[in-house]
Amino acid sequence: MKNILKKIGMLVATPLMLLAFSGTAQAVITAGGATIHNAATLTFTGGTVVASVDVSVQTIASAPAISVDLTAKTVAAGDPYTFTYSVSSNSNGSDTFSFTAGSTNSVNISAPGLPAITSLTLGASITSASNTVANTIQIPVGSDANMIVGDALKVAGDPYSYTIASITPGTVASHNVTTGALIVEVPTVITLTPVTGPGLAIGAAPAGTQVGELQTFTYTVTAGIPNDGVNGTHTVNLSGVTTATTQGVAPAAVTYNTTAGPAEVIITVTPPTATLTKTVRNLTNAEVAFAGTTAAKAGDVIEYQLLATAGTSNIVKASISDAIPAFTTILAGQYNGGLSDVQIITTVAGVPTTTFGTNAADADVVNLTAGNLTINLGAGAASADVAGNGGTVNANDSVAVTFQVTVN
Numbered sequence: 001m002k003n004i005l006k007k008i009g010m011l012v013a014t015p016l017m018l019l020a021f022s023g024t025a026q027a028v029i030t031a032g033g034a035t036i037h038n039a040a041t042l043t044f045t046g047g048t049v050v051a052s053v054d055v056s057v058q059t060i061a062s063a064p065a066i067s068v069d070l071t072a073k074t075v076a077a078g079d080p081y082t083f084t085y086s087v088s089s090n091s092n093g094s095d096t097f098s099f100t101a102g103s104t105n106s107v108n109i110s111a112p113g114l115p116a117i118t119s120l121t122l123g124a125s126i127t128s129a130s131n132t133v134a135n136t137i138q139i140p141v142g143s144d145a146n147m148i149v150g151d152a153l154k155v156a157g158d159p160y161s162y163t164i165a166s167i168t169p170g171t172v173a174s175h176n177v178t179t180g181a182l183i184v185e186v187p188t189v190i191t192l193t194p195v196t197g198p199g200l201a202i203g204a205a206p207a208g209t210q211v212g213e214l215q216t217f218t219y220t221v222t223a224g225i226p227n228d229g230v231n232g233t234h235t236v237n238l239s240g241v242t243t244a245t246t247q248g249v250a251p252a253a254v255t256y257n258t259t260a261g262p263a264e265v266i267i268t269v270t271p272p273t274a275t276l277t278k279t280v281r282n283l284t285n286a287e288v289a290f291a292g293t294t295a296a297k298a299g300d301v302i303e304y305q306l307l308a309t310a311g312t313s314n315i316v317k318a319s320i321s322d323a324i325p326a327f328t329t330i331l332a333g334q335y336n337g338g339l340s341d342v343q344i345i346t347t348v349a350g351v352p353t354t355t356f357g358t359n360a361a362d363a364d365v366v367n368l369t370a371g372n373l374t375i376n377l378g379a380g381a382a383s384a385d386v387a388g389n390g391g392t393v394n395a396n397d398s399v400a401v402t403f404q405v406t407v408n
Contacts, residue, residue, distance in 0.1 A: 029060060029092045029126060030057045030092065030126065030140075031057065031092050031093055031125045031126035031128065031139060031140045031143035032057055032058055032059030032060070032091065032092045032093015032094065032095075032124070032125070032143060032145075032244075033056070033057065033059070033093045033094065033125070033140070033142040033143035033144070033145050034056075034057040034128075034140035034141070034142055034143050035054050035055070035056060035057070035140070035141065035142055035172050035173070036054065036055040036056075036057065037052065037054050037172065037173040037174060037175070037185075038052060038053050038054075038055070039051070039052035039175040039180050039182070040052070040180070041179070041180030048178065048179065048180070050175065050176075050177060050178070050179075050180040052175060056142075057093070057143075058093070058244070059091055059092060059093030059094060059095050059124075059244040060091065060092055060093075060244060060245075060246060060247055061091070061095065061242040061243075061244040061245050061246050061251075061252075061253055061254040062089075062090045062091045062092070062095075062242070062244075062254065063090065063240075063242070063254050063256035064087045064088060064089050064090055064091075064097055064122065064212075064240075064256070065087070065088045065090060065154075066085060066086070066087050066238060066258055066263040067085070067086045067263055068083055068084065068085045068086070068258075068263045068265055069083070069084065070263075070264075070265065072266070072268070073265065073266070073267045073268065074267075074268045074269075074270060075223045075267060075268075075269055075270070076223070076269070076270050076272070076312055076313030076395075077223055077224070077225040077226060077232075077269055077270060077271055077272045077313045077314070078222065078223060078224075078225055078272065078313050078314040078316065079222070079223055079313055079314075080113075080220050080221065080222045080223075081220070081221055081222075081223065081267060082218050082219070082220045082221075083218065083219050083220075083221070083236070083265060084216055084217075084218050085099075085216060085217055085218070085219065085238065085263065086214060086215075086216050087099075087120055087122065087214070087215055087216070087217070088122070088154045088212050088213065088214040088215075089122035089123070089124040089212030089213055089214075090124070090210065090212055091122075091124040091210075091212065091242075091244065092124060092125070092126050092210065093124055093125060093143055093145065093244075094121065094122065094123045094124060094145040094146040094147075095121070095122060095124070095242055095243055095244045096119055096120070096121045096122075096242075096243040097119065097120050097121075097122065097240055097241070097242055097243070098117055098118070098119045098240055098241050098243075099117065099118045099119070099120070099217075099238050099239070099240045100117050100238070100239050100240065101114045101115055101219050101221065101236060101237070101238055102114070102236070102237050102238075102239060103221070103234045103235060103236050103237070104234075104235040104237075105224060105232065105233070105234050105235075106232045106233045106234075108226050108227055108228045108230055108232050109224045109225065109226045109227065109232025109233070109234070109269055110224035110225050110227070111224055112221050112222055112223055112224045112234050112236075112267075113221065113222030114219075114221060114236075115219045115220055115221070118217055118219070120215050120217060121146050122146065122212060122213040122214075122215060123144065123145060123146035123147035123151065123212075123213040124210065124211065124212040124213060125139040125140065125143035125144060125147075125210075125211055126139065126140075126143070126208060126209070126210055126211075127139055127205050127206070127207055127208065127209040127211065128140045128185075128187050128207055129187055129207050130203055130205065130206040130207055131200065131202060131203065131204065131205045131206075132202060132203075133202065134199055134200060134201055134202050135162075135165075135191060135192045135193070135194065135199050135200050136189055136190065136191050136192065136200070137155065137189070137190050137192065137200070137205045137209070137211055138187040138188070138189055138190075138205075139187060139188050139190065139211070140170075140185065140187060140188070141169065141170040141171060141172045141185060141186075141187065141188050142172065142188075143188070144167055144169075144188050144190065146213070147164060147167065147190070147213060148164065148167075149164050149165065149166060149167065150163060150164060151163065151164045151213050151214075152195070152213065152214040152215065153190075153192065153211055153212070153213055153214060154211065154212050154213075154214050155200060155204075155205055155209060155211050156209050156210040156211065156212075157204075157209065158197075158200065158204065158205075159197065160194060160195070160196045160197030160198075160199075160200075161195045161196050161197075161214060162192035162193060162194055162195055162200065163192070163193045163195055164190055164191070164192065164193075165191040165192060165193045166190070166191040167188065167189075167190050167191075168188065168189040168190075168191075169188050170185060170186040170187045170188040170189070171185065171186045172185055173185035190211075219236075219238075221234065221236055221267065223267065223269045224269060225269075225271070225272060225316060226269060226270075226271040228271075229271050230271065231268050231269060231270055231271065232268075232269045232271070233266060233267065233268055233269065234266070234267040234269065235264065235265070235266050235267075236264070236265045236266075236267065237257055237258045237263075237264050237265075238257060238258045238263065239255065239256070239257040239258075240255065240256050240257070241253050241254070241255045241256075242254045242255075270313070272310070272311060272313045272314065272315045272316075273310075273311030273312070273313070274308060274309060274310050274311055274315050274318075274393070275307075275308070275309045275311070276306065276307070276308050276309075276320070277306075277307045278304065278305070278306050278307075278322075279291055279292060279304070279305045279307070280292075280293065280294050280302055280303065280304050280305070281294060281302065281303055281305075282294045282295065282296050282300055282301075282302050283300075283301045283302065283303050283404070284296070284297075284299075284300040284301050284302075285300070290303075290305045296407045297407065298407050298408060299406065299407060300406070300407045301331065301404055301405070301406050301407075302328075302404065302405055302406075302407065303402055303403070303404045304322075304402065304403055304404075304405070305400055305401070305402045306320055306322060306375075306400070306401040306402075307398060307399075307400045307401075308320060308377060308393065308398060308399045308400075308401075309396070309397070309398040310393040310394060310395050310396060310397055310398070311395065311396075312395050312396070313395050314392055314393065314394050314395055315378075315392070315393050316378075316390070316391075316392045317388060317389075317390040317391075317392075318376070318377040318378045318381075318390040318391060318392065318393045318399075319374060319375065319376045319377060319381075319384070319389070319390035320374070320375045320377065320401060321372060321373070321374050322372070322373045322374075322375075323371060323372050323373075324368075324371045324372070324373060324405065325405070327407060327408050328405035328406065328407055328408060329405060329406050329408060330359065330368065330373070330403060330404070330405050331403075331404045331405060331406055332358075332359065334403070334404045335356055335402075336356040339356070339358075340356030340357060340358055341356075341357065341358050341359045341366065341368075341403065342356065342357045342358070342359070342366045342373075342375060342401060342402070342403045343355075343356055343401070343402045343403075344356065344357065344365070344366075344375065344377075344399060344400070344401050345399070345400040345401075345402075346377070346378070346393075346397070346398075346399045347397055347398045347399070347400075348394065348397050349397070357375065357384075359373070361385045362385075363383040363385060364383065364384070365377075365381045365382070365383070365384050365389075366384055367383075367384035367385050373403065375401050376389050376390045376391060377390060377391055377393055377399040377401075378390065378391030378392045378393040378394075378397075378399065379391050379392050379393075379394075380392055
Protein backbone atom coordinates (compact mmCIF):
# COMPACT_ATOMS: atom_id res chain seq x y z
CA MET A 1 0.00 0.00 0.00
CA LYS A 2 1.28 3.40 -0.87
CA ASN A 3 0.36 6.27 1.42
CA ILE A 4 0.51 9.76 0.02
CA LEU A 5 0.68 12.82 2.36
CA LYS A 6 -0.36 16.08 0.75
CA LYS A 7 0.00 19.43 2.52
CA ILE A 8 -2.10 22.39 1.48
CA GLY A 9 -1.15 25.86 2.86
CA MET A 10 -3.83 28.50 2.85
CA LEU A 11 -2.57 32.03 3.53
CA VAL A 12 -5.46 34.44 3.75
CA ALA A 13 -3.60 37.75 3.59
CA THR A 14 -0.96 39.29 1.38
CA PRO A 15 2.02 41.38 2.54
CA LEU A 16 1.97 45.01 3.64
CA MET A 17 4.30 45.95 0.81
CA LEU A 18 6.92 44.39 -1.41
CA LEU A 19 10.44 45.44 -0.52
CA ALA A 20 13.16 44.91 -3.10
CA PHE A 21 16.88 44.78 -2.38
CA SER A 22 19.27 44.19 -5.27
CA GLY A 23 16.42 42.80 -7.31
CA THR A 24 15.43 40.25 -4.68
CA ALA A 25 11.87 40.33 -3.31
CA GLN A 26 11.48 40.14 0.45
CA ALA A 27 8.31 38.93 2.17
CA VAL A 28 6.80 41.46 4.53
CA ILE A 29 3.85 42.10 6.83
CA THR A 30 0.47 40.37 6.80
CA ALA A 31 -2.63 42.16 8.10
CA GLY A 32 -3.19 41.90 11.83
CA GLY A 33 -6.36 39.97 12.62
CA ALA A 34 -6.06 37.79 9.53
CA THR A 35 -6.20 34.01 9.83
CA ILE A 36 -3.68 31.64 8.28
CA HIS A 37 -5.51 28.39 7.62
CA ASN A 38 -3.37 25.33 6.98
CA ALA A 39 -4.72 21.87 6.17
CA ALA A 40 -2.96 18.61 5.41
CA THR A 41 -4.55 15.55 3.81
CA LEU A 42 -3.48 11.96 4.32
CA THR A 43 -4.72 9.69 1.54
CA PHE A 44 -4.43 5.95 1.49
CA THR A 45 -6.17 3.06 -0.14
CA GLY A 46 -9.71 3.09 1.09
CA GLY A 47 -9.62 6.37 2.97
CA THR A 48 -8.71 10.04 3.47
CA VAL A 49 -7.92 11.94 6.68
CA VAL A 50 -7.71 15.73 6.92
CA ALA A 51 -6.08 17.75 9.72
CA SER A 52 -5.89 21.55 9.97
CA VAL A 53 -4.67 24.38 12.18
CA ASP A 54 -5.35 28.12 12.21
CA VAL A 55 -2.89 30.87 13.07
CA SER A 56 -4.11 34.33 14.07
CA VAL A 57 -1.88 37.11 12.78
CA GLN A 58 -1.01 39.79 15.33
CA THR A 59 -0.56 43.53 14.90
CA ILE A 60 3.05 44.70 14.71
CA ALA A 61 3.81 47.98 16.47
CA SER A 62 4.28 51.04 14.28
CA ALA A 63 4.36 54.70 15.26
CA PRO A 64 1.31 56.63 14.00
CA ALA A 65 1.41 59.75 11.83
CA ILE A 66 0.61 62.87 13.89
CA SER A 67 -0.21 66.37 12.67
CA VAL A 68 -1.45 69.60 14.24
CA ASP A 69 -2.05 73.19 13.17
CA LEU A 70 1.36 74.86 13.41
CA THR A 71 0.12 78.44 12.99
CA ALA A 72 1.94 80.70 15.46
CA LYS A 73 -0.03 80.93 18.69
CA THR A 74 -0.01 83.75 21.21
CA VAL A 75 -1.99 83.49 24.45
CA ALA A 76 -2.25 85.52 27.61
CA ALA A 77 -0.65 84.31 30.82
CA GLY A 78 -2.80 81.76 32.61
CA ASP A 79 -5.19 81.32 29.69
CA PRO A 80 -6.07 77.94 28.15
CA TYR A 81 -5.37 77.01 24.56
CA THR A 82 -6.80 73.94 22.85
CA PHE A 83 -4.90 72.06 20.15
CA THR A 84 -6.51 69.57 17.77
CA TYR A 85 -4.25 66.70 16.76
CA SER A 86 -4.87 64.35 13.83
CA VAL A 87 -3.54 60.82 14.21
CA SER A 88 -3.56 58.10 11.56
CA SER A 89 -2.41 54.53 11.98
CA ASN A 90 0.55 53.14 10.05
CA SER A 91 0.08 49.67 11.52
CA ASN A 92 -0.91 46.41 9.87
CA GLY A 93 -3.82 45.99 12.28
CA SER A 94 -5.79 47.54 15.11
CA ASP A 95 -3.75 49.06 17.94
CA THR A 96 -4.22 51.37 20.92
CA PHE A 97 -1.91 54.37 21.16
CA SER A 98 -1.30 56.32 24.38
CA PHE A 99 -0.30 60.00 24.28
CA THR A 100 1.24 62.25 26.93
CA ALA A 101 1.84 65.99 26.54
CA GLY A 102 5.07 67.60 27.66
CA SER A 103 6.49 71.11 27.46
CA THR A 104 9.90 72.73 27.30
CA ASN A 105 9.63 76.25 28.71
CA SER A 106 11.66 79.43 28.46
CA VAL A 107 13.52 80.29 31.66
CA ASN A 108 11.24 83.21 32.52
CA ILE A 109 7.92 81.36 32.69
CA SER A 110 6.24 78.92 35.02
CA ALA A 111 5.30 75.46 33.77
CA PRO A 112 1.99 75.18 31.93
CA GLY A 113 -0.97 73.11 33.00
CA LEU A 114 -0.92 69.97 30.86
CA PRO A 115 -3.67 67.42 30.23
CA ALA A 116 -3.73 63.83 31.38
CA ILE A 117 -2.85 60.89 29.16
CA THR A 118 -5.13 60.28 26.19
CA SER A 119 -5.43 57.00 24.32
CA LEU A 120 -6.83 56.22 20.88
CA THR A 121 -7.69 52.86 19.36
CA LEU A 122 -7.25 52.94 15.59
CA GLY A 123 -8.19 50.26 13.12
CA ALA A 124 -5.81 49.34 10.30
CA SER A 125 -5.21 46.60 7.76
CA ILE A 126 -3.32 45.52 4.64
CA THR A 127 -5.25 44.95 1.44
CA SER A 128 -5.31 41.33 0.27
CA ALA A 129 -6.42 42.01 -3.30
CA SER A 130 -6.51 44.96 -5.67
CA ASN A 131 -9.72 46.97 -5.74
CA THR A 132 -11.71 46.07 -8.84
CA VAL A 133 -14.40 48.62 -7.99
CA ALA A 134 -13.74 52.33 -7.45
CA ASN A 135 -13.90 53.59 -3.86
CA THR A 136 -13.50 50.12 -2.36
CA ILE A 137 -10.73 48.18 -0.66
CA GLN A 138 -10.41 44.44 -0.04
CA ILE A 139 -8.85 43.26 3.21
CA PRO A 140 -8.47 39.91 5.00
CA VAL A 141 -11.38 38.67 7.06
CA GLY A 142 -10.96 39.72 10.70
CA SER A 143 -8.57 42.57 9.95
CA ASP A 144 -11.34 45.17 10.14
CA ALA A 145 -11.28 45.22 13.96
CA ASN A 146 -12.30 48.62 15.36
CA MET A 147 -13.36 49.88 11.94
CA ILE A 148 -17.00 50.97 11.76
CA VAL A 149 -19.18 52.86 9.33
CA GLY A 150 -18.40 56.58 9.54
CA ASP A 151 -14.75 56.16 10.55
CA ALA A 152 -12.19 58.24 8.67
CA LEU A 153 -9.62 56.24 6.72
CA LYS A 154 -6.31 56.94 4.99
CA VAL A 155 -5.01 54.81 2.12
CA ALA A 156 -1.21 54.58 1.83
CA GLY A 157 0.07 56.35 -1.26
CA ASP A 158 -3.15 58.34 -1.65
CA PRO A 159 -3.08 61.99 -0.49
CA TYR A 160 -6.83 62.14 0.12
CA SER A 161 -9.07 61.03 2.97
CA TYR A 162 -12.20 58.90 3.07
CA THR A 163 -14.91 57.72 5.42
CA ILE A 164 -16.22 54.18 5.62
CA ALA A 165 -19.62 53.93 3.91
CA SER A 166 -20.15 50.19 4.44
CA ILE A 167 -18.36 47.00 5.48
CA THR A 168 -19.27 43.71 3.80
CA PRO A 169 -17.77 40.82 5.81
CA GLY A 170 -16.00 38.09 3.88
CA THR A 171 -15.47 34.43 4.73
CA VAL A 172 -12.24 33.04 6.07
CA ALA A 173 -10.35 30.34 4.16
CA SER A 174 -11.26 26.75 5.00
CA HIS A 175 -11.15 23.29 3.46
CA ASN A 176 -13.43 20.48 2.41
CA VAL A 177 -13.60 18.20 5.44
CA THR A 178 -13.70 15.11 3.24
CA THR A 179 -11.17 15.83 0.52
CA GLY A 180 -9.10 18.58 2.08
CA ALA A 181 -9.61 20.76 -0.96
CA LEU A 182 -8.96 24.45 -0.34
CA ILE A 183 -11.92 26.81 -0.02
CA VAL A 184 -10.28 30.18 -0.63
CA GLU A 185 -11.00 33.20 1.48
CA VAL A 186 -13.51 35.78 0.30
CA PRO A 187 -12.09 39.13 1.46
CA THR A 188 -13.95 41.72 3.47
CA VAL A 189 -14.91 44.64 1.25
CA ILE A 190 -14.99 48.19 2.62
CA THR A 191 -16.77 50.84 0.57
CA LEU A 192 -15.38 54.35 0.92
CA THR A 193 -16.89 57.80 0.60
CA PRO A 194 -14.35 60.42 -0.58
CA VAL A 195 -13.97 63.35 1.83
CA THR A 196 -11.31 65.10 -0.22
CA GLY A 197 -10.15 64.41 -3.75
CA PRO A 198 -11.75 62.61 -6.69
CA GLY A 199 -12.10 59.20 -5.06
CA LEU A 200 -10.14 55.94 -5.10
CA ALA A 201 -9.73 54.71 -8.67
CA ILE A 202 -9.87 51.06 -9.73
CA GLY A 203 -6.50 49.46 -9.02
CA ALA A 204 -5.35 52.36 -6.82
CA ALA A 205 -5.20 50.07 -3.76
CA PRO A 206 -3.35 46.96 -4.97
CA ALA A 207 -2.67 43.99 -2.73
CA GLY A 208 -0.26 44.99 0.02
CA THR A 209 -1.57 48.55 0.50
CA GLN A 210 -1.73 49.75 4.10
CA VAL A 211 -4.96 51.42 5.20
CA GLY A 212 -5.29 53.13 8.58
CA GLU A 213 -7.99 54.85 10.57
CA LEU A 214 -7.72 58.60 11.15
CA GLN A 215 -8.94 60.20 14.38
CA THR A 216 -8.60 63.58 16.04
CA PHE A 217 -8.35 64.53 19.68
CA THR A 218 -7.85 67.76 21.60
CA TYR A 219 -5.39 68.78 24.28
CA THR A 220 -5.94 71.93 26.34
CA VAL A 221 -2.79 73.56 27.69
CA THR A 222 -3.06 76.28 30.33
CA ALA A 223 -0.28 78.81 29.80
CA GLY A 224 2.17 79.57 32.57
CA ILE A 225 2.99 83.07 33.76
CA PRO A 226 6.10 85.02 32.70
CA ASN A 227 7.82 86.36 35.80
CA ASP A 228 9.75 89.27 34.32
CA GLY A 229 7.23 91.14 32.19
CA VAL A 230 8.66 89.66 28.99
CA ASN A 231 6.96 87.15 26.69
CA GLY A 232 7.63 83.52 27.54
CA THR A 233 7.34 80.38 25.42
CA HIS A 234 6.08 76.83 25.80
CA THR A 235 7.23 74.23 23.28
CA VAL A 236 4.60 71.52 23.51
CA ASN A 237 5.23 67.98 22.29
CA LEU A 238 3.45 64.67 22.42
CA SER A 239 5.09 61.42 23.38
CA GLY A 240 3.40 58.09 23.07
CA VAL A 241 3.62 54.34 23.12
CA THR A 242 1.95 51.53 21.21
CA THR A 243 0.14 48.62 22.80
CA ALA A 244 1.28 46.23 20.07
CA THR A 245 4.91 45.11 20.07
CA THR A 246 7.61 44.76 17.44
CA GLN A 247 8.78 41.65 15.61
CA GLY A 248 11.77 39.57 16.64
CA VAL A 249 13.03 37.63 19.63
CA ALA A 250 12.68 40.61 22.00
CA PRO A 251 9.40 42.28 21.04
CA ALA A 252 8.75 45.67 22.60
CA ALA A 253 6.28 48.51 22.34
CA VAL A 254 7.24 51.40 20.07
CA THR A 255 7.66 54.82 21.66
CA TYR A 256 7.47 58.00 19.64
CA ASN A 257 7.35 61.78 20.07
CA THR A 258 6.85 64.94 18.07
CA THR A 259 10.04 66.73 19.17
CA ALA A 260 11.36 68.98 16.40
CA GLY A 261 8.88 67.36 14.04
CA PRO A 262 5.77 68.42 12.14
CA ALA A 263 3.61 68.28 15.25
CA GLU A 264 5.76 70.36 17.62
CA VAL A 265 3.82 73.42 18.79
CA ILE A 266 5.38 76.65 20.09
CA ILE A 267 3.18 78.95 22.18
CA THR A 268 4.13 82.55 22.91
CA VAL A 269 2.75 83.70 26.26
CA THR A 270 2.25 87.39 26.95
CA PRO A 271 2.78 88.54 30.56
CA PRO A 272 -0.16 89.67 32.67
CA THR A 273 -0.93 93.37 33.03
CA ALA A 274 -2.71 95.37 35.71
CA THR A 275 -3.36 98.95 36.75
CA LEU A 276 -3.17 100.53 40.19
CA THR A 277 -4.62 103.94 41.00
CA LYS A 278 -4.42 105.76 44.33
CA THR A 279 -6.90 108.47 45.26
CA VAL A 280 -7.82 110.39 48.41
CA ARG A 281 -10.66 112.35 50.03
CA ASN A 282 -10.88 114.53 53.16
CA LEU A 283 -13.57 113.08 55.41
CA THR A 284 -13.33 115.96 57.87
CA ASN A 285 -14.29 118.29 55.03
CA ALA A 286 -17.13 115.86 54.07
CA GLU A 287 -15.66 115.16 50.65
CA VAL A 288 -17.61 112.41 48.90
CA ALA A 289 -15.62 111.70 45.76
CA PHE A 290 -12.09 110.36 45.71
CA ALA A 291 -9.65 112.49 43.73
CA GLY A 292 -6.02 112.61 42.76
CA THR A 293 -5.30 115.19 45.48
CA THR A 294 -6.91 117.08 48.34
CA ALA A 295 -6.03 119.59 51.07
CA ALA A 296 -5.95 118.89 54.80
CA LYS A 297 -5.16 120.52 58.12
CA ALA A 298 -3.57 119.00 61.19
CA GLY A 299 -6.15 116.76 62.84
CA ASP A 300 -8.13 116.11 59.64
CA VAL A 301 -9.08 112.53 58.76
CA ILE A 302 -8.30 111.57 55.19
CA GLU A 303 -9.18 108.32 53.46
CA TYR A 304 -7.03 106.66 50.81
CA GLN A 305 -8.35 104.32 48.13
CA LEU A 306 -6.16 101.88 46.20
CA LEU A 307 -7.84 100.41 43.10
CA ALA A 308 -6.15 97.41 41.47
CA THR A 309 -7.58 96.16 38.16
CA ALA A 310 -6.42 93.08 36.24
CA GLY A 311 -5.85 93.40 32.50
CA THR A 312 -6.97 90.90 29.89
CA SER A 313 -5.52 87.95 31.81
CA ASN A 314 -5.58 86.86 35.43
CA ILE A 315 -3.00 88.17 37.85
CA VAL A 316 -1.81 85.79 40.54
CA LYS A 317 -0.13 86.25 43.92
CA ALA A 318 -1.59 89.76 43.85
CA SER A 319 -0.59 91.93 46.80
CA ILE A 320 -0.46 95.69 47.51
CA SER A 321 2.21 97.28 49.66
CA ASP A 322 1.67 100.88 50.82
CA ALA A 323 4.03 102.83 53.06
CA ILE A 324 2.00 104.99 55.44
CA PRO A 325 3.05 108.55 54.54
CA ALA A 326 5.03 110.78 56.86
CA PHE A 327 3.09 113.31 58.93
CA THR A 328 0.15 110.91 59.28
CA THR A 329 -1.00 108.20 61.66
CA ILE A 330 -3.07 105.25 60.45
CA LEU A 331 -6.38 104.89 62.25
CA ALA A 332 -7.84 101.70 63.67
CA GLY A 333 -11.47 100.59 63.88
CA GLN A 334 -12.83 102.81 61.10
CA TYR A 335 -14.83 100.08 59.31
CA ASN A 336 -17.16 97.19 60.01
CA GLY A 337 -18.76 98.80 63.01
CA GLY A 338 -15.44 99.64 64.60
CA LEU A 339 -14.05 96.11 64.29
CA SER A 340 -11.78 96.55 61.27
CA ASP A 341 -9.04 98.88 60.06
CA VAL A 342 -9.16 98.26 56.30
CA GLN A 343 -12.06 97.79 53.88
CA ILE A 344 -11.65 95.61 50.77
CA ILE A 345 -14.23 95.62 47.94
CA THR A 346 -13.62 92.88 45.38
CA THR A 347 -15.62 93.16 42.15
CA VAL A 348 -15.97 89.94 40.17
CA ALA A 349 -17.86 90.07 36.86
CA GLY A 350 -19.43 93.34 37.95
CA VAL A 351 -20.61 92.08 41.35
CA PRO A 352 -18.91 93.70 44.39
CA THR A 353 -18.22 91.88 47.65
CA THR A 354 -17.00 93.70 50.77
CA THR A 355 -14.59 92.20 53.29
CA PHE A 356 -12.42 93.67 56.02
CA GLY A 357 -9.07 93.30 57.72
CA THR A 358 -7.11 94.50 60.70
CA ASN A 359 -3.60 95.84 60.87
CA ALA A 360 -2.53 93.40 63.55
CA ALA A 361 -0.55 90.22 62.86
CA ASP A 362 -3.67 88.06 63.12
CA ALA A 363 -3.41 85.84 60.01
CA ASP A 364 -5.87 87.83 57.89
CA VAL A 365 -5.06 89.38 54.49
CA VAL A 366 -3.96 92.71 56.02
CA ASN A 367 -0.79 93.45 57.96
CA LEU A 368 0.91 96.62 59.19
CA THR A 369 4.59 96.27 60.00
CA ALA A 370 7.11 99.10 60.47
CA GLY A 371 4.81 101.61 58.81
CA ASN A 372 4.19 99.45 55.74
CA LEU A 373 0.63 98.29 55.04
CA THR A 374 0.28 95.02 53.09
CA ILE A 375 -3.02 93.83 51.63
CA ASN A 376 -3.28 90.49 49.80
CA LEU A 377 -5.89 90.52 47.04
CA GLY A 378 -8.18 88.13 45.19
CA ALA A 379 -9.40 84.59 45.43
CA GLY A 380 -7.21 82.36 47.55
CA ALA A 381 -5.45 85.24 49.31
CA ALA A 382 -4.04 84.19 52.68
CA SER A 383 -2.29 85.73 55.66
CA ALA A 384 -0.39 88.94 54.93
CA ASP A 385 1.85 88.09 57.87
CA VAL A 386 3.77 85.86 55.43
CA ALA A 387 5.14 87.03 52.08
CA GLY A 388 3.87 85.46 48.87
CA ASN A 389 0.29 84.79 49.97
CA GLY A 390 -1.47 86.98 47.43
CA GLY A 391 -4.45 85.54 45.59
CA THR A 392 -5.81 85.62 42.04
CA VAL A 393 -7.66 88.54 40.49
CA ASN A 394 -9.36 87.40 37.31
CA ALA A 395 -9.09 89.27 34.03
CA ASN A 396 -10.91 92.64 34.09
CA ASP A 397 -11.91 92.24 37.75
CA SER A 398 -10.85 94.77 40.39
CA VAL A 399 -10.15 95.20 44.09
CA ALA A 400 -10.60 98.52 45.94
CA VAL A 401 -8.83 98.95 49.29
CA THR A 402 -9.57 101.86 51.63
CA PHE A 403 -7.98 102.93 54.90
CA GLN A 404 -7.90 106.13 56.93
CA VAL A 405 -5.20 108.27 58.50
CA THR A 406 -5.17 111.43 60.55
CA VAL A 407 -2.88 114.33 59.70
CA ASN A 408 -0.39 114.98 62.50
